[in-house]
Amino acid sequence: MSDPILSDGFTDVPHGKIVCVVTNLEMWARPDMTVLPAPPGVRLRHVSDPDPDWYRVLFRRVGENWLWHDRLECDDVGLAQIIADPAVAVYAVEIEGVDQGLLELDFREADTCEIAYFGIAAPLSGQGIGRWLMSEAIDRAWAKPIRRFWVHTCTLDDPSAVRFYMRNGFVPFRMQIEMTDDPRLKGILSPDAAPFVPRV
Template sequence: MLEPGFHPVAPGRIAAIVTHLEMRAPPPSPDAKLPEGMMLRQVEAPDPDWYRDLFLRVGGLTWMWFSRLRLSRAELSAVLADRDVEIFALEIDGRAEGLLELDFRDGRSCELAFLGLTPAAQGKGAGRALIQTGIARAFARPIERLHIHTCTFDSPVALPFYIRSGFVAVRREVEVVDDPRLDGTIPMDAAPQIPLIR
């Protein structure tokens, strides 16, 4: 348990405040349609290279997403091929520009593991349609709860967006990890709003 006050973070590491949220039943909400020219496609057992490219463009370059990029090809392939992991790509002109991923592997709940859009898909209302699809698909199974977490590396609109969508914050953590730019997981110029301290 951290005591109140400032806590040093070693050079070469980064720290984020992680907020965990959940919902126990789907909230009433109007249907949100995808903007014209966009479609959502379920991708079963996607190729790891395709997935890594989308993951990096959606979250790695701007928001310091790195967790899936640190998995080996075999580890990532195993996750992507699991029948209890559902992956959807938001496509514009046939190119994936958004990611929705649901993880049912614990058997009792669903994690909304990843949800995000590339800059090409942002600001058009696609996020609302994406999260409503995720909520509906999650509660189509007999789960006890749908949960998600976001952190201070994510877009500043992410946490209020999840709360407006019906999620309730239930706990908070501090995560300290090695800076993924320093080991080549993501490019050195990624997430420039987070200073690199060697």
């Protein structure tokens, strides 16, 4: 087993950077579960050829408070290469005619599906929409001939995210440290995004 890259104790984070702990989780068999009915006024819509501008608006609506930023840094060509790939399935959670949630399933690795993005707009949390969306994600992923279904989350996400994934059948298998430029300081996200994460 190789030595850890970081030694025990504190490590200074350079100015302008943010750091999080990433938890990777997986499942190797479809769990015994029933797909939940959609809450009233809610539906999941497959977007077969996502427009990059539409995608960015929804991505920001769902993820800005959690500092989602990588897709916002892609140009139109780079973003389209991902979200228009036939092996990537993009879904919008439509609530009373407005797109308020995002599910993205990535089948580009053989025999595998990754939840690339999963979330709903913050004002809608606590209404059971997330549990329903996860049941849809599990059902749609295992409807394909996969052997492994996985996801990663981090300490910038909702604090209950790891427990949520574990309750739905995922098992942690790896932890990582990720450091990146603070997207608020780069102007990619609002300076007021994720006030729980200090800007240094």
